[in-house]
Amino acid sequence: MPLTPFHLGPALVLALVLLWFMDLPALLLGSIVPDIEAAAAMMWFPNWPFPMHGFLHSFVGGTLLSLVLAVVIFPIRKHLEIPLRFLKLDQKRSFPRIFAGALIGVYSHILLDAPLYADIKPFWPLGLNPLLSEGSVRGLMYGFCEISFVVAFVIYGIILCLKLGILRARLFLFHNLCGSSVVESQPISRKK
Numbered sequence: 401m402p403l404t405p406f407h408l409g410p411a412l413v414l415a416l417v418l419l420w421f422m423d424l425p426a427l428l429l430g431s432i433v434p435d436i437e438a439a440a441a442m443m444w445f446p447n448w449p450f451p452m453h454g455f456l457h458s459f460v461g462g463t464l465l466s467l468v469l470a471v472v473i474f475p476i477r478k479h480l481e482i483p484l485r486f487l488k489l490d491q492k493r494s495f496p497r498i499f500a501g502a503l504i505g506v507y508s509h510i511l512l513d514a515p516l517y518a519d520i521k522p523f524w525p526l527g528l529n530p531l532l533s534e535g536s537v538r539g540l541m542y543g544f545c546e547i548s549f550v551v552a553f554v555i556y557g558i559i560l561c562l563k564l565g566i567l568r569a570r571l572f573l574f575h576n577l578c579g580s581s582v583v584e585s586q587p588i589s590r591k592k
């Protein structure tokens with residue numbers, strides 16, 4: 401995918417569907433970070449000696465990248481708890497969840513890029529790309545990513561409804577319990 405932000409659409413869908421199992425920020429970050437080598441080749445190092453979609457766009461490189469990402473994200477993840485709680489997307493911070501999220505994000509990036517670019521070798525050290533598409537899938541891929549943003553928005557709405565529904569049910573239960581305990585604690589003489 402030429403424009404890195406488009407990767408965030410499918411990643412958002414995955415992150416929301418897997419919210420109870422994988423870390424959302426790690427998955428989103430993992431879905432865009434492999435393009436750091438393309439950015440290095442295009443912007444920072446004009447004489448970049450490697451392919452634009454090189455080692456980090458392979459499953460071996462992606463796995464190592466995910467591990468590095470998880471190690472970097474874990475200590476700073478606690479600073480994201482307040483905004484995530486505000487969005488009703490709060491999650492328990494755990495290293496396995498962060499690593500799993502980063503891994504799924506990076507792999508989703510590789511799978512979206514592999515049909516488009518001949519220089520990607522997803523199964524490196526094997527120098528082949530069986531996922532490369534002969535036809536023009538670029539338009540389809542863009543459409544898929546754009547629709548993913550809409551799907552993610554709908555899923556987020558469902559999550560909000562579920563969480564707010566659970567919250568309301570808890571409040572209702574709490575009020576009922578408190579109300580009955582107040583009535584029970586009143587003196588008998590006042591019950592006439």
Ligand SMILES: [Zn+2]
Pocket residue numbers: 401434435438453457509513
């Ligand atoms: Zn890429």
